[in-house]
Amino acid sequence: MTEWQKKSPLEWLSYVNKEVKVLAAEKNTYQGWVLTVDPVSANILLAQPLENGKMSISAVLGHAVQDVEIVNEADDTMKEKLSHLFMPEERQRYSQ
Amino acid sequence: SVGRSAQPPLEKPGERRLAEMKKLYGVGANKIQAMETTMQLGFDRNCDKKQPKYWPVIPLKL
Amino acid sequence: SSLSSLVTPNTAELEEEQQGRVLLRERYLRSLLAMARQPVSFAMYEKVNVTALFGASDIDILNFQVSELQTPLGVQREALLRCSDIIAYSFEL
Missing domain, CATH: 2.30.30.100 (SH3 type barrels.)
Structure with missing residues (x-):
């Protein structure tokens, strides 16, 4: 188990709506806004807006995550966008 | 075991007791379990119908 | 005295963790369905x-x-x- 896999749900939750750089296995890096971290697999799900108006969604698998660095915090517009991606009716409880 | 053979898994990995789900998800346990059941049924149905084989045959990472 | 004093900090923490886990898991499951x-x-x-x-x-x-x-x-x-x-x-x- 890696440090990332051992985190608690509330620790993972603190990354939601943050822009992060993820260092993954074999020196791969990924950057995007954290949508969620699956509490079963520790997979981290990222969204990155594209120029064509679409979103690029990537997931780094929990076992391959080596480091997660927070680089930015979402403003209200971005939070709104992120929370509507998969859950159109979600309440805004955790997005302070 | 899962992940080592060239055949799809025969056992259903999704059978979790509700008590365990309640401990993990509290009042949300039923909602999560309902979503998981739907997802697992879809996975099992697709595997029955399409008979997918593991690719690659040998795991890349042991 | 009040009802809230019957809830130990541990119970409150547990519930917060459970609610967090529900939100995280539901979002991930929905992303798989969207995929x-x-x-x-x-x-x-x-x-x-x-x-x-x-x-x-x-x-x-x-x-x-x-x-x-x-x-x-x-x-x-x-x-x-x-x-x-x-x-x-x-x-x-």
Whole structure:
């Protein structure tokens, strides 16, 4: 188990709506806004807006995550966008 | 075991007791379990119908 | 005295953790449902990169069932990918 896999749900939750750089296995890096971290697999799900108006969604698998660095915090517009991606009716409880 | 053979898994990995789900998800346990059941049924149905084989045959990472 | 004093800090913490877990898990499960029938790129170990149409995942996130898998050696119509072989995957929404 890696440090990332051992985190608690509330620790993972603190990354939601943050822009992060993820260092993954074999020196791969990924950057995007954290949508969620699956509490079963520790997979981290990222969204990155594209120029064509679409979103690029990537997931780094929990076992391959080596480091997660927070680089930015979402403003209200971005939070709104992120929370509507998969859950159109979600309440805004955790997005302070 | 899962992940080592060239055949799809025969056992259903999704059978979790509700008590365990309640401990993990509290009042949300039923909602999560309902979503998981739907997802697992879809996975099992697709595997029955399409008979997918593991690719690659040998795991890349042991 | 008040009702809240009957709730120990431990219970409150446990409930907060459970609610957090529900939110995180639900979002992830919904993302997997949204991925069905979409073309997805997989970055795997040993610098193996493949694309496929996503089908479904088992609930323990150990195996992904995919179709039309484009491998370096050709197309495999139906396949299972081991999540332990995958570093990352991506698709457009």
